[in-house]
Every structure is written in structure tokens, then in C-alpha cells.
Amino acid sequence: MGVGLSGKCTVAIEVVDGNDDARKRTMSRLISSIPENSPKTVVAVFSVYDPDSGDNGKMTSSIQNDFPFLLKPTLKNFYTLVTERPLDREERARYITITVTDTGTPRLKTEHNITVLVSDVNDNGPAFTQTSYTLWVRENNSPTLHIGSVSATDTDAGANAQVTYSLLPLPDPLLPLASLVSINPDNGHLFALTSLDYEDLRAFEFRVGATDRGSPALSSQALVRVLVADANDNAPFVLYPLQNASAPCTELVPRAAEPGYLVTKVVAVDGDAGQNAWLSYQLLKATEPGLFGVWAHNGEVRTARLLSERDAPKQRLVVLVKDNGEPPLSASVTLHVLLVDGFSQPYLPPPEAEAAAAAPADPLTVYLVVALASVSSLFLFSVLVFVAVRLCRRDGAGSAGRCPVPEGHFVDVSDPQVPVGGVIDLMLGIK
Incomplete structure (x- = not known):
């Protein structure tokens, strides 16, 4: 600080900077x-x-x-x-x-x-939520049925994240994939195109592709396996006994059979699967109720009691074969059983065979029978003539008179040196 002549002073103030301004x-x-x-x-x-x-x-x-x-x-x-x-x-x-x-x-x-x-740069391809999908569809489905979906996401943005779906060609050209399924390119929904039959095609698989809309486009694949679920659409089929034969098969049962005697076994199959193919058997009708029984699980027909003379010799049984589907389907088979005193007893022909025996004989058969009878009669007549001539010669050997016989070749049949075959040959005129 300084003081001048005028009485005034000058003050110099130094302002020291403080760190008080924002950057x-x-x-x-x-x-x-x-x-x-x-x-x-x-x-x-x-x-x-x-x-x-x-x-x-x-x-x-x-x-x-x-x-x-x-x-x-x-x-x-x-x-x-x-x-x-x-x-x-x-x-x-x-x-x-x-x-x-x-x-x-x-x-x-x-x-x-x-x-x-x-x-964003298209550096991420679509990724499926699963590497493989298993879908089920019940057989006899309606066409265009939605059977499932696949899904893929892309972590890119914009068009690089937009995904479209497609079915990829199968390596097996024999499986017409294009006629079985289709896919919605926008949402990955899969609509079976035709009604599937479990008995013809139980499963098939294919690959689905997901492609983004980037440039260049990126894609990925997933495996889809379609399993066809069985429906109870096949009734049991009886293999034995055959029902379309011209003459029914008849089973023989001795009257001395003990209870539980195995008469026959009904054999049937079902084209379905699982419980739809489980078969059970039951006796639906019988000539003699209580005489026979059918085992429910194997189709064996057995006697249920001792047989008596009062039981009719011809028995007719109707067996019902039923599957375990929902609703159940069934088939029936008719059995013919013949009760005999023993297996040595002649077999009684069925009515069809009796009717066939009573039918007129074939003309060719008649001709053969007539020819055979003619030859036999001629042979017998020749033998009688030969014997008569021989007896006549022996009776007249010691007398003056002789039987008038035609000239011919004769042999002494009492001669042991003459074979029987020679007699027959001579009789037939064979020298």
C-alpha cells in the first residue's frame, strides 16, 4: 500500500485462483x-x-x-x-x-x-430352442391338423433377426415329405396334410431350416421326428379256424374226455398296437351250455365237465374275440365239435359231404365202372368155360363117348408142372 501527496493511497489486490470452475x-x-x-x-x-x-x-x-x-x-x-x-x-x-x-x-x-x-451386422444365425423336436399325431387325423411348432430366435436386429422356416429335402426320395406335412414360413407351425395310418407309417423324421433375412443370410437346422399314435381302427382277425373254407373244420372229442380236455385253440391277431391289440376270448353261444369253456387270455377251448350219453354228438360253439381298445372291436368264430366214443369210430361226414355223396356221379366215372364190370364178367365167363371143358374130358376118359368140344389147346391143370399163370394165359388165347 502507498500514500501520495494528495492523501490518497493505491491498494493492489491479488486474487488467488480457487479451483471452483467446472470442466x-x-x-x-x-x-x-x-x-x-x-x-x-x-x-x-x-x-x-x-x-x-x-x-x-x-x-x-x-x-x-x-x-x-x-x-x-x-x-x-x-x-x-x-x-x-x-x-x-x-x-x-x-x-x-x-x-x-x-x-x-x-x-x-x-x-x-x-x-x-x-x-447391427448379421453375425448371428438363427438358433432353434431345441436341437430336435418330437411331435405326436393320432392316426386317422383330419387333414390340415396342427401337430406342433418349431421356434428359432436371432439375436441380431432388424431384418437380420427376421426368421423364416422351411422344410429341407429328405435324403430318402421314397418318402413323400411334401405330401405329409407343411410348415408355416412365418411362425414355424407344422399342419399334417393327409390322414396318417399307424399300420402303414408309424414314424417319420425330417429337418427344418431357419434362415434370417440378413445379407448374406445365415441359417440353422433342427431335426423333427413325428410319431403316429395308434387308434383302435382294426378289429381282431381270426387265423384259426378258418371261416372262409368250403367245409367247416370239425374237432373230435372222445366221450371219455376228462374235464379240462383241450378241444382246440382259437388263434387271432389284431393289426393295432398296445392295449388296442390285447385280445380276450369268451364263449358267446353253445349247443350245450356248460359243456365247454374258453380261456379268456389264450383262446383255448376246453371241456368244462364230463361228457354223457345225453350230450348231442354234434356241438356248435360261437367264440367272441374282443380287443381292449376304446371303444372295443370284436370278431366271432364258429366251431364245430363232434363227440365220438373213441378216435377209432368212423368219422361222421358233415352235411355238406353227405350232400356231395348224394349228387349224380360224373359221366366219366360211370364209364370206368361199366368197363371194369365188363372185363370182370368176361374173365369169370372164360374161367367157367375152361373148368367145364376140363371136367367133361375127365369124366369121359374111360368111356367110349366123349364130350363134343371145340378143338383147341388144353392143359392139365392138375399137372404140378403147369403154372397157374400159364393156365390163365392159355385161357386168354396167349400162346
Whole structure:
């Protein structure tokens, strides 16, 4: 402080800077969007300044260590923000916070946010929610029935994430996949195209493709296996005894048979599967109720009691074969049983055989019978003539008179040297 002649003084005040101004940022360049596969790309160029002086106006800028960026200082308080490596939009689509700190006392810092938009690149293909799908469809389904769906997602954005579905060609050209199923290209729904038959096709599999709309497009595949569930659409079929034969099969049972004697066994099959093919047997009708029984699980027909003379010799049984489906289907078979005193007793022909025996004989058979009778009669007549001539000669050997006989060749049949065959040959005129 100084005092002049006028009585005035001059005061010089030194203002000491305090660290009291916020840091300011000036953005000179900013790229609005960066492709995610772009390394070493300049994102922004900016400057920061502090109105304070001295150490209070000196600044440093930094970013988080885990960000894929580099902050490079250029001129005084100027920085360039560049990408350190390719970005991943699916991991993080927006960045970044810049922290600016001065070197004053006390140190002050501020944070500035720079929004960096990462644009999508088609670097992710569609991914199915499952590697394989198993779908069930009941046979005899109605056409266009929805039997299931497949689903795939794409973590890209925009058109790169839009997925379309398609059926892939089968390696087996004999399986007409295009006539069995179709797929909705937009939502992956699968609508059987035809009514499926379990007995013809129990299962089939194919592959489904999912493709995005990126450029170039990416795709993936999944296996789909379709299992046809059985429905009870086949009735039991009787293999034995045959029902379409011209003459029914007749079983013989001795009257001395003990209870439980095995008469026969009904054999049947069912084209369905599972419980739809489980068969049970029961006696539906019988000539003598209580005489026979049928085992429910194997179709064996057995006697239920001792046979008596009062039981009719001809028995007719009707056996019902039923499956275990819902609703159950059935078939019936008729059995003919003949009661005999023993297996040596002549077999009684069925009515059909008796009717056939009573029918007129075939003309050729008649001719053969007549020819055979004629030859036999001629042979017998020749033998009688020969015997008569021989007796006549022997009776007249000692008398003067002889039997008038035609000349011919005669032999003494009493001669042991003459064979019987020679007599017959001579009789027939064979020399």
C-alpha cells in the first residue's frame, strides 16, 4: 500500500485462483453410428477446458477400463476416441462415460456421457430352442391338423433377426415329405396334410431350416421326428379256424374226455398296437351250455365237465374275440365239435359231404365202372368155360363117348408142372 501527496493511497489486490470452475467439453466430431465389426474406428473428437488457472486448469480425461475404446490425447486438451477392437452390439449397444479430472487442490472431476450407437451386422444365425423336436399325431387325423411348432430366435436386429422356416429335402426320395406335412414360413407351425395310418407309417423324421433375412443370410437346422399314435381302427382277425373254407373244420372229442380236455385253440391277431391289440376270448353261444369253456387270455377251448350219453354228438360253439381298445372291436368264430366214443369210430361226414355223396356221379366215372364190370364178367365167363371143358374130358376118359368140344389147346391143370399163370394165359388165347 502507498500514500501520495494528495492523501490518497493505491491498494493492489491479488486474487488467488480457487479451483471452483467446472470442466467444460466441446465436441467437434461425433460419428452417430458405428458398425459392430469395425475396429480402429474414430468415434469422436472433442476438447475440454477449465477457466481456472495453474494446476487448477490442468485436466486429464479417462474412460472405463472395460470399454473397448481408446482415448488418445492429440493437441492440448484435445482427445480422439477410437474403437480398440470390433464391437458386439448384442453385448452392448450404447456407450460411453468420459471422466475429466483437474490437478487442482482439491481435485475436482466431472463426467460427460457420449452416446455411441453400435449398428447391427448379421453375425448371428438363427438358433432353434431345441436341437430336435418330437411331435405326436393320432392316426386317422383330419387333414390340415396342427401337430406342433418349431421356434428359432436371432439375436441380431432388424431384418437380420427376421426368421423364416422351411422344410429341407429328405435324403430318402421314397418318402413323400411334401405330401405329409407343411410348415408355416412365418411362425414355424407344422399342419399334417393327409390322414396318417399307424399300420402303414408309424414314424417319420425330417429337418427344418431357419434362415434370417440378413445379407448374406445365415441359417440353422433342427431335426423333427413325428410319431403316429395308434387308434383302435382294426378289429381282431381270426387265423384259426378258418371261416372262409368250403367245409367247416370239425374237432373230435372222445366221450371219455376228462374235464379240462383241450378241444382246440382259437388263434387271432389284431393289426393295432398296445392295449388296442390285447385280445380276450369268451364263449358267446353253445349247443350245450356248460359243456365247454374258453380261456379268456389264450383262446383255448376246453371241456368244462364230463361228457354223457345225453350230450348231442354234434356241438356248435360261437367264440367272441374282443380287443381292449376304446371303444372295443370284436370278431366271432364258429366251431364245430363232434363227440365220438373213441378216435377209432368212423368219422361222421358233415352235411355238406353227405350232400356231395348224394349228387349224380360224373359221366366219366360211370364209364370206368361199366368197363371194369365188363372185363370182370368176361374173365369169370372164360374161367367157367375152361373148368367145364376140363371136367367133361375127365369124366369121359374111360368111356367110349366123349364130350363134343371145340378143338383147341388144353392143359392139365392138375399137372404140378403147369403154372397157374400159364393156365390163365392159355385161357386168354396167349400162346
